Amino acid sequence: MRRLSEWLDRGARFIATWGxxxxxxxxxxxxxxxxxxxxxxAWTEELARIAMLWAGLAGATTxxxxxxxxxxxxxxxxxxxxxxxxxxxxxxVAVMLFCGVVLWVSPPWLAVHGWRVTExxxxxxxWVVAIVPLACAILIIHALTLLVSESAAENSDNE
Amino acid sequence: SLASDTKVGMSLPANLERNGxxxxxxxxxxxxxxxxxxxxxxxxxxxxxxxxxxxxAQLGLLEINVTGGDEIGRWSPIAAAGSRPxxxxxxxxxxxxxxxxxxxxxxxxDLAAVDLVMVDFVYVxxxxxxxTRGKPVRxxxxxxxxxLRVLSEADMNLLRAWQVxxxxxAWEEVAQALQTGIVDAYLNPPNVAPMFxxxxxxxxxxxxxxxxxxxxxVASKPWMDALSPAQRALVRQAFGAARAANRAWxxxxxxxxxxxxxxxxxxxxxxxxxxxxxxxxASARIAPSHWETxxxxxxxxxFVESTRPEGARP
Amino acid sequence: xxxxALIIALVIALAALGVSLAYALGxxxxxxxxxxxxxxxxxxxxxxxxxxxxxxxxxxxxxxxLAGELMNRAGITRALIDVAMLMLAxxxxxxxxxxxxxxxxFAGISGSATADIAAMSNTFVxxxxxxxxxxxxxxxxxxxxxxxxxxxxxxxxxxLYGAIMSTDVAALFAAxxxxxxxxxxxxxxxxxxxxxxxxxxxGAGEERPPLGPTLKKGAPALLLPVIILxxxxxxxxxxxxxxALACLAAVVIGFAGNGLTWASITQALRRTATLTxxxxxxxxxxxxxxxxxxxxxxxxxxxxxxxxxxxxGIWFVLVIMLTFLLLGMGFDFMLGLTVVAPLLVPIAVMQxxxxxAMGLLICLNLSIGLITPxxxxxxxxxxxxxxxxxxxxxxxxxxxxxxxLAVLLLxxxxxxxxxxxxxxxxxx
Ligand code: NA
Ligand code: NA
Numbered sequence: 089m090r091r092l093s094e095w096l097d098r099g100a101r102f103i104a105t106w107g108x109x110x111x112x113x114x115x116x117x118x119x120x121x122x123x124x125x126x127x128x129x130a131w132t133e134e135l136a137r138i139a140m141l142w143a144g145l146a147g148a149t150t151x152x153x154x155x156x157x158x159x160x161x162x163x164x165x166x167x168x169x170x171x172x173x174x175x176x177x178x179x180x181v182a183v184m185l186f187c188g189v190v191l192w193v194s195p196p197w198l199a200v201h202g203w204r205v206t207e208x209x210x211x212x213x214x215w216v217v218a219i220v221p222l223a224c225a226i227l228i229i230h231a232l233t234l235l236v237s238e239s240a241a242e243n244s245d246n247e
Numbered sequence: 248s249l250a251s252d253t254k255v256g257m258s259l260p261a262n263l264e265r266n267g268x269x270x271x272x273x274x275x276x277x278x279x280x281x282x283x284x285x286x287x288x289x290x291x292x293x294x295x296x297x298x299x300x301x302x303x304a305q306l307g308l309l310e311i312n313v314t315g316g317d318e319i320g321r322w323s324p325i326a327a328a329g330s331r332p333x334x335x336x337x338x339x340x341x342x343x344x345x346x347x348x349x350x351x352x353x354x355x356x357d358l359a360a361v362d363l364v365m366v367d368f369v370y371v372x373x374x375x376x377x378x379t380r381g382k383p384v385r386x387x388x389x390x391x392x393x394x395l396r397v398l399s400e401a402d403m404n405l406l407r408a409w410q411v412x413x414x415x416x417a418w419e420e421v422a423q424a425l426q427t428g429i430v431d432a433y434l435n436p437p438n439v440a441p442m443f444x445x446x447x448x449x450x451x452x453x454x455x456x457x458x459x460x461x462x463x464x465v466a467s468k469p470w471m472d473a474l475s476p477a478q479r480a481l482v483r484q485a486f487g488a489a490r491a492a493n494r495a496w497x498x499x500x501x502x503x504x505x506x507x508x509x510x511x512x513x514x515x516x517x518x519x520x521x522x523x524x525x526x527x528x529a530s531a532r533i534a535p536s537h538w539e540t541x542x543x544x545x546x547x548x549x550f551v552e553s554t555r556p557e558g559a560r561p
Numbered sequence: 562x563x564x565x566a567l568i569i570a571l572v573i574a575l576a577a578l579g580v581s582l583a584y585a586l587g588x589x590x591x592x593x594x595x596x597x598x599x600x601x602x603x604x605x606x607x608x609x610x611x612x613x614x615x616x617x618x619x620x621x622x623x624x625x626x627l628a629g630e631l632m633n634r635a636g637i638t639r640a641l642i643d644v645a646m647l648m649l650a651x652x653x654x655x656x657x658x659x660x661x662x663x664x665x666x667f668a669g670i671s672g673s674a675t676a677d678i679a680a681m682s683n684t685f686v687x688x689x690x691x692x693x694x695x696x697x698x699x700x701x702x703x704x705x706x707x708x709x710x711x712x713x714x715x716x717x718x719x720x721l722y723g724a725i726m727s728t729d730v731a732a733l734f735a736a737x738x739x740x741x742x743x744x745x746x747x748x749x750x751x752x753x754x755x756x757x758x759x760x761x762x763x764g765a766g767e768e769r770p771p772l773g774p775t776l777k778k779g780a781p782a783l784l785l786p787v788i789i790l791x792x793x794x795x796x797x798x799x800x801x802x803x804x805a806l807a808c809l810a811a812v813v814i815g816f817a818g819n820g821l822t823w824a825s826i827t828q829a830l831r832r833t834a835t836l837t838x839x840x841x842x843x844x845x846x847x848x849x850x851x852x853x854x855x856x857x858x859x860x861x862x863x864x865x866x867x868x869x870x871x872x873x874g875i876w877f878v879l880v881i882m883l884t885f886l887l888l889g890m891g892f893d894f895m896l897g898l899t900v901v902a903p904l905l906v907p908i909a910v911m912q913x914x915x916x917x918a919m920g921l922l923i924c925l926n927l928s929i930g931l932i933t934p935x936x937x938x939x940x941x942x943x944x945x946x947x948x949x950x951x952x953x954x955x956x957x958x959x960x961x962x963x964x965x966l967a968v969l970l971l972x973x974x975x976x977x978x979x980x981x982x983x984x985x986x987x988x989x
Contacts, residue, residue: 105830109830115620115804145841150838158895161577182588185587196306
């Protein structure tokens with residue numbers, strides 16, 4: 089379980105890092121193109137948007153694994169270890185419920201996107217939107233990992 | 248319950264005076280309610296933008312959707328061909344295409360594969376013309392010294408065919424672009440400039456009659472398929488009543504628009520046939536859009552020519 | 562009504578158990594679909610999530626987060642502090658003023674209060690303590706002045722507001738300039754009052770950094786806000802492109818000053834992705850709740866309700882401000898931004914309030930919420946970094962909160978204060 093999470097996390101970090109770079113590069117290119125070229129390309133915006141979506145949702149999975157998501161109350165500060173474990177359990181169930189529902193209803197929605205391509209680049213829409221169920225699936229796996237081993241986050245955290 | 252109610256989505260406000268699409272929706276929903284159906288209307292894109300509403304309709308979550316032509320053009324080559332300018336002369340002509348040919352039926356057949364049903368075209372304003380600043384435009388040559396605001400990549404084809412300079416500007420930024428001189432002209436139905444307060448910066452309106460200003464009404468196929476025969480009859484009646492009301496509304500639009508432009512201080516320019524011919528010729532060179540196919544474009548042209556009112560020249 | 566109370570109670574209960582906001586909201590949303598007999602409509606959930614995130618305007622958010630991360634690592638913060646020292650260190654309560662002034666400078670290049678606090682807590686609090694300020698006061702000034710960060714553009718809160726409410730981000734940015742400076746003025750005044758009352762150190766004897774080198778090092782950092790803002794306001798670049806340019810500038814300045822390494826760039830990218838991801842999940846979860854609210858036509862009912870109780874004009878705006886103040890006491894700002902603002906703001910706009918002024922007021926309100934107890938995100942962060950007691954900090958921060966609320970009230974009553982600049986620039 090933990091190995092699977094770590095492996096998925098490496099992939100997510102890769103997507104997140106390069107996605108952000110690609111997004112920034114596309115935007116910089118857009119400025120250059122607008123003042124340097126006669127006809128600014130229409131695809132920069134779309135490329136940047138897709139890169140942002142993939143990077144952001146990949147980032148959501150790394151945030152969960154490192155317990156970086158904003159909280160009102162830090163469960164790490166709970167005095168009783170039993171209470172702390174209960175809190176982590178509730179968190180994982182919450183992740184699995186929310187992401188599980190989104191994942192569950194995704195297939196017909198993906199099918200509808202099978203009838204589309206993106207406006208500017210003409211990419212299959214299905215592939216672009218697939219990051220939503222993909223991120224949900226990874227989030228569920230991470231939630232399970234965090235249930236099994238409370239310390240998975242602290243170990244892989246070296247920022 | 249929410250699931251069994253008939254839900255209608257649209258992007259424009261629920262305004263009976265200015266919004267022809269709402270005239271359609273209001274009459275349709277009144278009819279459905281009178282027939283015992285529960286109806287909810289979601290204007291102003293509250294239920295989602297164009298793409299989101301289309302997908303909701305395809306999933307069977309939104310029963311009736313008023314949307315833009317692009318949303319169906321991607322799946323129906325003949326509908327895509329229908330967005331070519333200067334083919335349709337008047338709303339009378341458009342009515343005939345809709346009533347007397349297989350145009351809607353062809354689109355419906357195309358959309359069946361993506362779980363949608365083509366219901367109607369609704370007219371939302373007078374036909375599209377040209378607003379300009381500083382210079383009256385009659386022939387296409389007059390436009391070449393001005394900069395035309397365009398919206399999308401598809402419009403670039405129009406610019407190339409007309410050999411006119413253009414700038415891509417988002418609608419929210421048009422007022423500012425007009426003021427600073429980035430843009431001198433835009434294509435829109437005549438009610439647009441007064442509605443958005445551009446009257447003080449724009450000087451002329453050329454009634455090009457480029458084509459109808461329409462939105463499309465589509466229904467969710469899963470929903471239509473699940474209706475009982477009695478319900479389906481009621482829905483069909485409601486659609487018919489809505490169409491009649493929308494056509495009646497559009498007939499009194501042109502005169503009102505003309506007066507509104509007079510009041511806003513924008514001069515109305517009518518074209519004679521010679522002048523309009525220069526626009527027709529140039530527009531014939533517009534490259535086909537991404538979604539149309541030669542065969543379907545040909546078929547659409549046949550529909551157009553076979554229904555052209557007598558005496559009107561192509 | 563009962564359902565709404567139930568859902569809010571569920572969010573609070575889950576959050577109190579330490580569940581992160583995104584998943585507390587998400588779980589509550591799923592439960593809400595079930596109890597309102599709307600289960601089939603969860604089929605729209607993935608599309609809803611995708612559409613809410615697939616917004617071009619949101620892109621400015623990760624870009625400015627990244628720019629801030631890069632600037633912190635590039636040593637730009639240090640340069641800004643030195644310039645502020647040069648200007649203000651010799652006044653009574655000098656370091657307090659420097660702290661606030663640095664936040665003003667920093668606000669011009671970073672988009673959030675979090676970035677401000679991260680940059681300043683480690684530098685100012687120990688220094689102020691060394692010069693004889695009490696530690697909690699140092700933390701309180703740092704927390705209070707961080708509120709300027711999201712008001713003076715660029716601003717991530719304003720970007721998100723613009724994206725969620727379809728309001729022009731350039732106009733929102735321009736509207737933030739004067740209120741941001743007013744906030745600073747109010748904080749300077751409060752700091753001066755504290756300095757007299759408590760006899761804070763500072764005065765003619767205070768040492769200052771050398772003039773020439775300080776300005777030389779600080780100049781690029783000070784020029785950056787001018788370039789970013791100028792570019793946006795004069796329509797040369799969009800706010801999004803400005804974010805990308807800010808990143809590029811930070812990298813260039815960082816490498817020129819030897820402050821940046823490839824490793825620190827990777828770190829900045831990872832942190833940006835993580836932060837962006839957290840915000841994305843909150844938007845995603847909130848988008849389900851707002852879809853349900855719209856499906857059941859709650860906004861229409863709410864508008865009718867508001868119309869019937871005859872609260873309108875400035876009074877309704879004040880009611881909204883009060884609502885957000887209360888929200889800010891207990892919740893993360895994303896909840897207000899993604900769930901509550903879309904419900905209330907359209908009604909105020911319908912009654913004649915200006916959408917840009919409303920956007921600025923709400924963002925100001927949400928930012929002040931960062932330093933209002935019982936739950937002030939900024940105070941909590943300062944407390945975490947400096948190791949101070951949370952409630953002690955709250956007590957010291959309170960006069961600053963009152964000063965900022967006075968600015969909020971002023972702008973609510975005279976929205977022209979915020980709107981004059983965007984109007985003059987032709988953005989309205
Ligand atoms: Na800022
Ligand atoms: Na500060």
